[in-house]
Amino acid sequence: MLEVENLSVSYRGISALEAISLSLMPGELVGLIGPNGAGKSTLIKAILGLAPCQGQVLFNGIPLRRQRRRVTYVPQRSQIDWDYPVTVWNVVMMAQTKSLGWGRRPGNEAKRLTSAALDRVDMLTLKDRPIGQLSGGQQQRVFLARALAQQAELFLLDEPFTGIDKKTEAIMVDIFAELSAQQKTLLVCSHEWGDNLNRYDRLLLLNRKLLADDRPQAVMTMDNIQRAFGSNMPSRFTQPRTMRLVS
Numbered sequence: 252m253l254e255v256e257n258l259s260v261s262y263r264g265i266s267a268l269e270a271i272s273l274s275l276m277p278g279e280l281v282g283l284i285g286p287n288g289a290g291k292s293t294l295i296k297a298i299l300g301l302a303p304c305q306g307q308v309l310f311n312g313i314p315l316r317r318q319r320r321r322v323t324y325v326p327q328r329s330q331i332d333w334d335y336p337v338t339v340w341n342v343v344m345m346a347q348t349k350s351l352g353w354g355r356r357p358g359n360e361a362k363r364l365t366s367a368a369l370d371r372v373d374m375l376t377l378k379d380r381p382i383g384q385l386s387g388g389q390q391q392r393v394f395l396a397r398a399l400a401q402q403a404e405l406f407l408l409d410e411p412f413t414g415i416d417k418k419t420e421a422i423m424v425d426i427f428a429e430l431s432a433q434q435k436t437l438l439v440c441s442h443e444w445g446d447n448l449n450r451y452d453r454l455l456l457l458n459r460k461l462l463a464d465d466r467p468q469a470v471m472t473m474d475n476i477q478r479a480f481g482s483n484m485p486s487r488f489t490q491p492r493t494m495r496l497v498s
């Protein structure tokens with residue numbers, strides 16, 4: 252179980268997250284939503300220990316920073332340097348390098364895990380291609396394969412559904428269901444709206460503070476959306492047919 256207790260983050264004295272407390276159970280697929288600048292990426296980075304924060308992050312009762320192998324992170328595509336000269340295979344193999352240590356040659360088990368993960372996301376045939384020569388969906392699948400090869404228990408994914416094709420979306424949805432059935436915990440930061448949000452077991456609605464933490468239908472109410480977005484509420488929320496908001 253992941254427990255976040257009283258987590259606060261400030262950047263140069265400006266508060267980005269205020270006293271966030273939440274728990275994620277094994278097997279849960281949880282969506283993290285909120286307006287631009289709400290602190291979604293910051294929360295994921297703070298859980299990973301990559302943002303300056305106060306508060307505690309425990310995994311199975313022990314600080315997560317002491318057991319980094321148990322967590323894997325798929326960053327936003329926009330944060331990755333796609334010009335970096337590395338092949339699909341080597342990106343996924345990086346998950347093994349962490350446990351092997353730099354400079355040590357990967358053994359058969361590392362190769363097997365890499366190969367199986369690439370096969371699972373249907374990217375094995377492109378294993379020798381530089382990552383800069385892939386479509387957005389293919390790039391996302393490579394980074395998901397890297398996360399799978401790490402065999403972590405906790406998956407943190409920052410906007411994996413942004414800018415991808417239907418095939419990639421279907422593969423990711425399938426894999427998330429499999430991971431959840433294997434009792435892995437998944438936290439997915441998302442810009443999705445509408446019926447797609449029903450794919451999550453639970454939604455966290457964030458805007459600097461945690462505004463709601465419940466089943467999708469209970470979170471996606473007009474009241475909650477107004478509290479999160481205030482006067483900047485996008486027009487899509489005023490279209491109940493597509494949003495299916497509960498009033």
Ligand SMILES: Nc1ncnc2c1ncn2[C@@H]1O[C@H](COP(=O)(O)OP(=O)(O)OP(=O)(O)O)[C@@H](O)[C@H]1O
Pocket residue numbers: 262263267285286287288289290291292293294
């Ligand atoms: N490294 C940083 N230095 C200073 N301020 C930052 C830094 N990273 C984020 N912020 C600020 O913290 C706030 C939260 O940003 P964050 O990127 O976490 O939001 P978000 O919900 O992920 O946004 P988006 O949906 O647009 O990706 C914003 O006001 C942002 O400008």
